[in-house]
Amino acid sequence: MQDFRTYIDAGSTTPVSDADFARICAAFGLKKLKKRAFLLRAGEVSKHFAFVLMGAVRLYSVDDRGNEHVLGLGVENCWVGDRESWVLLTPSRFYLEALEDSSLLLITYAQMQELLRTVPAWAELMRGVDRRHEIAAQKRLQAAISSTAEERYLAFLAQHPSYEHRFSQHLIASYLGILPETLSRIRTKLLAAKAQPAAVLS
Numbered sequence: 001m002q003d004f005r006t007y008i009d010a011g012s013t014t015p016v017s018d019a020d021f022a023r024i025c026a027a028f029g030l031k032k033l034k035k036r037a038f039l040l041r042a043g044e045v046s047k048h049f050a051f052v053l054m055g056a057v058r059l060y061s062v063d064d065r066g067n068e069h070v071l072g073l074g075v076e077n078c079w080v081g082d083r084e085s086w087v088l089l090t091p092s093r094f095y096l097e098a099l100e101d102s103s104l105l106l107i108t109y110a111q112m113q114e115l116l117r118t119v120p121a122w123a124e125l126m127r128g129v130d131r132r133h134e135i136a137a138q139k140r141l142q143a144a145i146s147s148t149a150e151e152r153y154l155a156f157l158a159q160h161p162s163y164e165h166r167f168s169q170h171l172i173a174s175y176l177g178i179l180p181e182t183l184s185r186i187r188t189k190l191l192a193a194k195a196q197p198a199a200v201l202s
Helices: 002-010 018-027 083-088 109-118 120-146 149-159 169-176 180-195
Strands: 029-033 038-040 049-054 057-062 068-074 095-098 102-107
Touching: 002 018, 002 049, 002 120, 018 109, 018 120, 029 038, 068 169, 102 109, 109 120, 120 149, 149 169, 149 180, 169 180
Parallel strands: none
Antiparallel strands: 029 102, 038 095, 049 102, 057 068, 057 095
16 A cells, blocks of 8 residues: 555645554555456446556446447556546446456545545645546547547657557547547557658758
């Protein structure tokens, strides 16, 4: 749990006492998932939100034609889950699947609210998490409206440089809302441009 404490310390200017950290840890349950195991399936109520200690996960939906649509990708130090189902306790429309053997910390909405009321450092941390989530969601919506597929991919790489090596091209394409074939062409173009020798100045 030392990595979790390091994450909390990095996200808050308020010192975290040993007592506060013990209170935070007591609010979470540890869940280990094997690769391809599910924490949540469509139709179930999401009773927990998850923090990824180790591993990689994806949050996705399946449409009436059986096509999968990736809403979120997460690795270490990421929060993942169906926020709507978690808060309102309504049936989820999403699946949450481990893509690697993963360790997750799970917390209920009631437990989260209690920590927000009683641990100032946690409240500060979560305000930062929510702020970043809102900004990222706004940028993703704007990109879907006005950015080209290549621009979306480049922005994705800039924001999540390690994801290209943790997730398949198919999943990244789905997350970006483009066809795998389109992403393949973009990657080929970028690799070719990178391989071009620099112009020699005379």
